[in-house]
Amino acid sequence: MAGFLGRAGYFTRETWLNVRRNLTLTVAAILTVAVGVMLVGLGLMARYASSNALGRWQGGVQFEIFMEPDIAGGQIDALGEELRIHPDIERIQYVTQDQAFALLEEMLVDEPELLAEISVESLPSSYRVVPRIAEGEIIESLAAQFRQRPGVYSVETGRQQVDAIREWFNSFRWIVLLMSIVLAAASALLIFNMIRVAMFARRREIEVMKLVGATNSFIRLPFILEGMLHGLAGGLVGAVAAGALRNHVEELFGRSEILAFFRSFTVTSGQFTTATIATVLMGVIVGALGSAFAAGRFLDV
Secondary structure (H helix, E strand, O other), rough: OOOHHHHHHHHHHHHHHHHOOOHHHHHHHHHHHHHHHHHHHHHHHHHHHHHHHHHHHHHHHOOEEOOOOHHHHHHHHHHHHHHHHHHOOOEEEEEEEHHHHHHHHHHHOOOOHHHHOHHHOOOEEEEEEEEOOOHHHHHHHHHHHOOOOOOEEEEEEEEHHHHHHHHHHHHHHHHHHHHHHHHHHHHHOOOOOOHHHHHHHHHEEEEEHHHHOHHHHHHHHHHHHHHHHHHHHHHHHHHHHHHHHHHHHHHHHHOOOHHHHHHHOOOOOOHHHHHHHHHHHHHHHHHHHHHHHHHOOOOOO
C-alpha cells in the first residue's frame, strides 16, 4: 500500500510540475480542446433535438388532426370511426389530452415555469394518421378533407416539417463534424508538441532514471497523465460552454416569432447529461492520444 501511494504521489507531483513549466502551452491546449469538444457536444445535442422534433412523425405518421379542446366526446368518436373506415387510411392513433400533456412535460422538463402555465384541459386531443400511400398529393388531399369538419381545430401535415428538419440537421451535422475533426487534430498536435517540449527539457533527468532501472512505462505515465489532465480541463470547459449555449439558444427560440419553427427542437435533461459526458470523455481521449504518441516517440533521448 505504501509503495502504491508513493508512486501515486510521484506521478501527481511530476504531472503538476510539467503543467506549471508550460503554463502558456497548457492554456492554449485547454482552450483548443474546449472549442473542439464543445462542437462535439453541440452536434450530439442537435441530433437529439432533431430526433425529438421528428418524434411525432415516427411510424409512418403523415398528418395529425387536432381537435378543439372543448369538443364533445361523441364528435371525437364519430371522426375516429370515419378515419378507421376510410379506404385511403391504413391506421390511426388517438392522443388524449392527458397523453398530449405528458409529451409536453417531456419536452419542457427544464422549463417548469412555462409548463405551470399550461393545463391539461387547454391542450387539444388529436388523431395521428398513417395513409396507405405516402405521396404528397394524397396526403394533402386527405388533410384537406378533414380541415373543415366540425370540432377540428387544425390539420398539420408532417412532410414539409420533416424535410425541413432533416435538411437543416444534415447540413449542421456535416459542418460540425468537419470542424470537430480539424480542431481535435489541432488539439492533439498541440498536446503532442507540449509533451515533446517537456520531455526535451527533462532529457537529462530521463537519462538518469533509465540508468537506475526505471521502465519506459514508469517514465511515460506522468507525461500521459499531463495530456489527459489538459484534455479533461478542456472537456469540462467545453461542456460548460455547450450547456450555456444550449440554454441561450432555447431561450432565443422561445421568445422569437421568426424562429418559432425551431421551438420543437428541445433536448431533455437526460440527453444533455449524455452529451456532457461524451464531451468530457472526448477531451480526455484527445489529450491521452496526443500525449501517449509524443511520450512513445520521444522517449529515447
